[in-house]
Structure formats: structure tokens, C-alpha cells
Amino acid sequence: MAQVLMKDLNKKYDEVHAVKDVNLHIRDKEFVVLVGPSGCGKSTTLRMVAGLEEITSGEISIGERVVNDLPPKDRDIAMVFQNYALYPHMTVYDNMAFGLKMRKFPKAEIAKRVHEAAEILGIQELLKRKPRQLSGGQRQRVAVGRAIVRHPQVFLFDEPLSNLDAKLRVQMRVELKRLHDRLETTAIYVTHDQVEAMTLGDRVVVMKDGWVQQVGEPLELYSKPANRFVAGFIGSPAMNFIEAGIKDGGALWAETAGFRVKIPPDRAERLKSYAGQPVTVGIRPEDLRLATGGDSSDHTFDAVVDVVEPLGSEILLDVKAGSNTMVARVEPTVRVKVHEPIRLALNAERLHFFDKKSEAAI
Amino acid sequence: MLEGAATAPSSGVGGTRTASPQTPLFSARSELSRRYRRRSRAREIVTAYALLTPTLLLLSLVLAYPLAWEVWISLTNFSPLNDGPTAFVGVANYRHLLSTEEFWRSATVTIVYAVVTSAAKLALGIGFALLLARPFRGRALVFLAIFLPWAYPASVSVIGWYWTLSPPIPTAYSVFMGTMKYAVDGAFGGGAWAFLSVILFNIWRGSSFIGVFLLAGINAIPPELFEEALLESKSRWQRFWLVTVPLLKPFIALAIFLSLTTAFADLANVWMLTAGRIVFPVVGTHAYWLAIKGGQYGPAAALSLMLVPVLLATLLVLFRIFDSPEATHA
Numbered sequence: 176m177a178q179v180l181m182k183d184l185n186k187k188y189d190e191v192h193a194v195k196d197v198n199l200h201i202r203d204k205e206f207v208v209l210v211g212p213s214g215c216g217k218s219t220t221l222r223m224v225a226g227l228e229e230i231t232s233g234e235i236s237i238g239e240r241v242v243n244d245l246p247p248k249d250r251d252i253a254m255v256f257q258n259y260a261l262y263p264h265m266t267v268y269d270n271m272a273f274g275l276k277m278r279k280f281p282k283a284e285i286a287k288r289v290h291e292a293a294e295i296l297g298i299q300e301l302l303k304r305k306p307r308q309l310s311g312g313q314r315q316r317v318a319v320g321r322a323i324v325r326h327p328q329v330f331l332f333d334e335p336l337s338n339l340d341a342k343l344r345v346q347m348r349v350e351l352k353r354l355h356d357r358l359e360t361t362a363i364y365v366t367h368d369q370v371e372a373m374t375l376g377d378r379v380v381v382m383k384d385g386w387v388q389q390v391g392e393p394l395e396l397y398s399k400p401a402n403r404f405v406a407g408f409i410g411s412p413a414m415n416f417i418e419a420g421i422k423d424g425g426a427l428w429a430e431t432a433g434f435r436v437k438i439p440p441d442r443a444e445r446l447k448s449y450a451g452q453p454v455t456v457g458i459r460p461e462d463l464r465l466a467t468g469g470d471s472s473d474h475t476f477d478a479v480v481d482v483v484e485p486l487g488s489e490i491l492l493d494v495k496a497g498s499n500t501m502v503a504r505v506e507p508t509v510r511v512k513v514h515e516p517i518r519l520a521l522n523a524e525r526l527h528f529f530d531k532k533s534e535a536a537i
Numbered sequence: 538m539l540e541g542a543a544t545a546p547s548s549g550v551g552g553t554r555t556a557s558p559q560t561p562l563f564s565a566r567s568e569l570s571r572r573y574r575r576r577s578r579a580r581e582i583v584t585a586y587a588l589l590t591p592t593l594l595l596l597s598l599v600l601a602y603p604l605a606w607e608v609w610i611s612l613t614n615f616s617p618l619n620d621g622p623t624a625f626v627g628v629a630n631y632r633h634l635l636s637t638e639e640f641w642r643s644a645t646v647t648i649v650y651a652v653v654t655s656a657a658k659l660a661l662g663i664g665f666a667l668l669l670a671r672p673f674r675g676r677a678l679v680f681l682a683i684f685l686p687w688a689y690p691a692s693v694s695v696i697g698w699y700w701t702l703s704p705p706i707p708t709a710y711s712v713f714m715g716t717m718k719y720a721v722d723g724a725f726g727g728g729a730w731a732f733l734s735v736i737l738f739n740i741w742r743g744s745s746f747i748g749v750f751l752l753a754g755i756n757a758i759p760p761e762l763f764e765e766a767l768l769e770s771k772s773r774w775q776r777f778w779l780v781t782v783p784l785l786k787p788f789i790a791l792a793i794f795l796s797l798t799t800a801f802a803d804l805a806n807v808w809m810l811t812a813g814r815i816v817f818p819v820v821g822t823h824a825y826w827l828a829i830k831g832g833q834y835g836p837a838a839a840l841s842l843m844l845v846p847v848l849l850a851t852l853l854v855l856f857r858i859f860d861s862p863e864a865t866h867a
Contacts, residue, residue, distance in 0.1 A: 227764050247768045254768055260761035264783040274769035277779075325769075 177238035177251075177328040177361055178203045179224065184233035186219050186385075193219045195385040197233070201363060206355050208364045208376035211408070216385040217365045218333055224363060225331050226250050238328055248277075253322035257334040259314040261306040261321075268302040271321045285324075292323040295354065312343045319351070323358065332364040336371065348374055369409050373397070381405045398525075403534040406457050406527055412491060414527065415458045415501035423450035429528075433497015437473035439523045445537055446528060454537065457527030460491065463503035465511075466520035475520045480511050494519065611838035618832040630839040640840065643823035646732075650819055651800035654736055658743040658796050659789070665748025667781070670755045680749075687745040695738060695809045702734045728816025735810045739800065747792045754788030755781075790859030794852055801844055820844060 179201040186194035194216040201207045209217035222228040224235055226247035235242050242250050253274070261270050268289055269276075275285045293299045296316045306314055315335060322330055335351075336344045352375055355362055366372055372379045373393040381388040381396065381404070389401040400406035406414045419431040427438040427446055436456075438446055446454070466475040481500070482493035485507070492503045492511065496519070503519060511517055528537040611630055615623045634640045665683050669676060686694065703718070704711035718730040766780040782789070804821035815822050820840060828837035 225764075225768065227767065247764075248771060252768070254765070256761040256765065258759055258761055260759065260765045262762065262765075262780065262783070264786070273779075277770040277775060 210372035211382035253327040330362040460504035462522040466518040655796040661744035662747030666751035732817040
């Protein structure tokens with residue numbers, strides 16, 4: 176059990192600055208997910224913690240120890256790789272026992288730990304098989320088992336579910352979460368899948384171009400994104416963005432061709448200085464709905480249906496309002512047709528505003 | 538409805554498009570479609586053989602015919618020195634060979650030559666491959682330096698070696714090499730120095746090839762397997778024996794086999810490096826000697842054929858040990 180500290184962490188390759196001034200404090204027993212598009216530096220960060228990449232500058236400590244100059248084997252970590260990294264020439268048992276054997280654990284202790292882990296993961300029957308005789312999901316279980324038996328201070332997961340099919344991924348996701356609740360070992364988990372990040376992480380670190388964009392609990396990232404990138408990255412379908420101008424006519428209005436909404440008074444204060452300037456308005460698809468007679472014209476606008484995506488539990492409407500396109504998530508009982516003009520209402524309390532230049536939330 | 542259900546197996550399961558969906562009666566359909574399927578399967582087999590024919594012809598021309606001819610020769614007294622008709626002599630050539638001292642001598646030398654060079658080439662080759670597997674400044678140059686012995690024409694580099702070991706111009710170096718030759722020949726008999734040069738040349742040239750070959754093997758292994766080893770194992774030595782070698786097994790087996798076969802069948806290198814003054818004959822030179830210099834085609838053919846079972850057995854053993862069926866990648 177240990178905390179992990181990253182201080183001013185940087186990684187530079189010849190031409191590329193892959194990780195920039197990352198500062199993270201991962202608490203003991205915490206499950207932290209690094210998420211971002213490919214090339215954002217999340218895997219490089221993880222690999223620096225593992226010791227598989229050299230640190231260009233900055234400091235990493237695990238527990239109380241600075242590990243910058245420690246070889247990977249001495250860092251007391253265990254890693255699970257995307258392609259499982261099981262040894263084809265060893266049985267499942269030997270794969271799981273590998274790290275313990277290398278560390279000269281007594282045979283009885285190895286057997287005890289392997290069987291324990293196999294039981295947790297439900298792979299007791301597979302111990303004598305070779306990896307090639309296993310399905311993808313089983314292989315991933317073995318890879319997780321190999322990490323568990325070591326009782327490491329920190330688990331490192333590098334996109335462990337990416338090679339599994341969608342259904343299995345959801346199932347393994349739940350199991351990993353349950354496993355973490357049971358083992359209470361600090362875990363750092365890298366993924367490009369924001370759903371995985373939101374469901375697994377106690378806290379989520381969103382990265383882009385080597386920079387940490389925001390660190391926070393999943394719902395905090397969702398409801399209070401720090402900038403336009405995080406707002407667009409977290410949530411599916413993604414947040415709608417509308418380029419609008421702020422008009423001050425007594426009350427503040429955000430408007431552009433085909434779209435005009437009144438900014439609620441509690442938001443107006445911070446937006447006042449943007450009067451006469453362009454901003455980006457962010458609206459989550461679920462904050463849009465079909466307008467009824469009772470909705471004030473302050474928060475409704477006209478749109479035309481472009482595409483209807485009935486998903487069963489909900490319907491996604493791709494609509495056009497003037498030159499703006501957006502997605503609305505509406506009740507499954509709604510019946511509209513393509514090209515049909517509709518009137519949409521939005522939840523003004525939950526509007527997001529971003530500075531056009533810095534993209535930071537206002 | 539019935540139409541679709543009945544024709545589905547004939548066109549779908551059989552995977553052929555020849556089965557006719559227009560068969561008249563429902564009851565007759567399954568039997569008919571089965572017959573259609575069987576017929577089209579037969580047609581596929583005929584097509585397959587037709588497509589294979591050019592290759593088979595070519596192979597029988599360049600492989601089967603010469604081999605069969607050699608087997609036949611080894612069972613006769615065929616020789617340009619023979620005045621009378623060629624006679625079938627059964628296994629007499631083989632029996633005669635086994636009774637000669639030259640055969641046993643050349644067989645022993647060949648085995649020593651093959652084993653010593655293969656072991657050295659493998660050790661060096663793995664070293665080269667591991668060296669080149671990791672990125673470092675100037676890797677391209679080192680790669681070139683390692684690969685050059687293989688890429689350079691043997692006929693030219695062999696002269697370099699000849700002059701290195703027997704310098705044509707008298708210098709302090711040539712005096713030193715002369716002393717070395719004297720010492721080696723004194724210890725192992727005349728011609729030992731020359732044969733040592735054959736061994737060195739073979740190792741020098743072959744290790745570069747094996748190095749590049751195994752490098753390709755290493756590059757084919759997912760890097761995570763090595764990274765996992767880095768996380769879990771204590772020493773390089775452990776990683777080498779427990780991870781690198783087992784993962785490279787199929788490549789190592791093939792490398793050993795290639796090395797052994799070239800050594801077993803070597804003729805050109807020995808001939809060029811010793812300028813035909815052969816004191817340590819290998820099977821290749823001995824067979825050449827028997828056939829071309831001695832006109833004894835029968836025994837020469839028998840001698841070279843005796844290599845075949847040895848090589849086959851080696852191949853089988855190697856692949857049993859190194860490329861067991863379980864050793865495929867996960």
C-alpha cells in the first residue's frame with residue numbers, strides 16, 4: 176500500500192516533448208485513471224512510474240521512496256499490459272508464478288498465492304493450460320492474476336481492456352472495480368476510453384498533448400469541466416459547442432444566427448466582462464429537450480431534425496439550429512421525423528461557457 | 538419460404554456457387570444438392586492439382602530428377618574410367634566407403650567442423666542480435682559492420698582472410714603469423730593452420746548472418762514480453778535464459794539448422810582457403826575428390842547421400858526440441 180507522487184515530471188524524446196510538468200498525488204488505495212486521446216502522454220507517464228521509460232526531469236516517489244534511479248524490478252509494482260504479455264512457453268500457473276519465482280519465494284508460498292489469485296479470478300481450471308489455449312478474456316484474467324500474486328504496492332494498468340470485445344470489456348471493467356475494492360491496492364490505470372475512466376476511477380486525470388488538463392472525481396469532471404477539451408472528451412454523446420456572442424441588453428444573452436438564449440443571473444456576473452465578445456457555449460445533449468408550451472422563450476430555440484437515432488432507452492436527435500449542429504438526448508417516447516421543424520428547450524442552469532481563445536471554462 | 542430454406546444448405550454451407558437452386562421437387566433437393574456438392578468438390582481438387590502442376594514439374598526437374606539420378610549412380614559402378622557397360626552393384630559402394638579410413642576421417646572432420654562453427658556462430662549471432670535489438674547512437678553503422686561479412690562476396694573476402702593468415706609481404710606481422718602457423722601445425726599436424734582458417738572464415742561470415750536472422754526474430758516478439766521480464770526478474774542472465782531464449786527458440790532452431798547444413802555441405806570455402814591442398818577433408822571435399830579427381834562416381838554419390846539421413850535426423854531433433862507445438866505465440 177502506498178501513495179505515488181509525481182513532481183514536475185517531464186519526458187522529452189529527441190523531437191517530442193511527450194509529458195509536460197505533470198504533478199500528481201495519488202493517494203494510498205486510490206484508483207486513478209489517466210485518460211486522453213492517443214499521444215497525450217498518459218502511457219508514457221505510466222511507463223515512467225514503472226521504470227520502463229527514463230525520466231527526463233522531475234521526480235517520482237512510490238511510498239516514501241524516490242524511485243527515479245531504481246530499476247523496474249525494485250519498484251514493487253506490477254503491470255498489466257494491453258496485449259497481456261503472457262509467456263507462450265509457460266503454463267498459466269508458471270506465468271502467474273514467474274515474478275515470485277524470480278524473487279525466490281518458497282514453493283509453498285508461491286502455490287498458495289497463485290491458487291488464491293486464481294480463485295479470485297475464477298481461473299482455477301486453467302492453471303495447466305498454455306496461453307494460446309485461452310480466450311482473450313481468460314488471458315487478461317491471467318495477466319491480472321500475475322499482477323495480484325505479487326502483492327505489489329501499486330498496480331499499473333496499460334489499456335488492459337482494449338483488446339477485448341465490447342461485451343467482455345464491460346464485464347471485466349466491473350470485475351476490476353470489484354477486485355480493487357477487495358484488494359485496496361493503489362492503482363494507476365491508463366485508457367483512452369472515457370467511459371472506462373469514469374466508471375473505474377476514484378479520480379480521473381484528463382491529459383492532452385502531454386499536459387494534465389484536469390484532475391477530479393468523475394462527476395466533477397462531468398459537471399464542472401475545467402476547459403473545452405475536458406468538456407468535449409468526457410461524456411457520450413459529446414457536449415455540443417456553439418460559437419456565440421455575448422450581448423448585454425439589460426440582461427446578458429448568448430446569441431448567434433438561429434440560436435439565442437438568456438444567461439441566468441447567477442452566471443451573468445462572470446460573463447459580464449465578455450459582453451460584445453465571442454465565447455463558446457457548451458450544452459450537454461441531455462440538457463436539451465423538446466419544448467412545451469410552458470417553456471419561456473428565453474431558453475428555447477427552433478431547430479430542424481437531421482438524423483434520428485433511436486437507442487431504445489433514449490433517442491438521440493441530430494438537429495440543426497441555424498448553422499449550428501447539435502445532438503439532443505430525448506425521451507424514448509418522443510416521435511419526430513427527419514426534416515421536421517421542432518422547438519428545443521435547454522436547461523439554462525447547466526450551460527457551460529468557455530473562453531474562445533484560452534478555451535478555459537468561464 | 539420453402540424455396541429459400543431448401544436451397545440455403547446447397548449454396549451456403551458447401552461454399553460453392555455451382556449448386557443449382559432450380560431443382561424441381563422439394564424431396565429430391567437435398568440428395569441432388571449433395572451430389573452437386575460432391576461433384577464440385579471433385580472439380581476443386583482437380584483444379585488444385587492443375588494449379589500445382591507447374592511447381593511440381595519444376596521441382597521434379599531440378600530436385601527429384603538429380604536426386605533420383607544420384608541415388609541410382611550410388612548403386613552402380615558408373616564411371617568415365619569404366620570401359621564396359623555400367624553395372625548395378627547394390628550397396629557395394631556404401632559398404633566400401635564405410636570400410637575406408639578416408640571416409641571416417643572426413644566424417645569426423647565434418648562433424649567437428651559443423652558443430653564447432655555452429656556453436657560459435659550461434660553464440661556470436663545471439664550476441665550481435667541482442668546488441669542490435671536496443672537502440673543506441675550509431676546503431677546503423679554497427680549493423681552495417683556486422684552484416685558486411687555476409688553481404689560481401691565470399692570469393693573476395695576469402696582472399697582477405699588468406700592474406701591475413703598467410704601474409705604475402707614479409708613484415709613483423711607475417712613473421713608472427715608464421716610462428717603461429719608453425720605452432721598450430723606442430724600441435725595438430727600439417728594443414729591444421731589452414732583448416733583453422735576455414736573454421737574462422739565460416740564463423741566470421743556465418744555469425745553475421747545468424748545475428749541478423751535472430752535480430753529479426755527478436756523484433757517479431759512483442760516488446761511487452763521483455764518489459765514484463767524487466768519488471769519481474771532480477772538479472773540479465775535470468776531474463777536471457779528464461780525469456781529471450783525460449784521466445785527465440787523457433788528462430789534459434791532454424792539458425793542452427795541452416796548453419797549445420799552449410800557446414801555439412803561445405804566445399805567451396807575449404808577449397809578456396811586451402812587452395813585445394815586438403816589435409817583435413819570434409820565430406821564435401823572428399824566426395825569432390827572421389828568424383829572429379831578420381832572418377833569414382835558411385836562412391837562419391839553414396840558419400841554425399843549419406844548426409845541426407847543425418848541432416849533429416851538433425852532437423853527433426855532440432856524442431857522437436859526447439860519448436861514444440863506449444864511454443865506458438867499467445
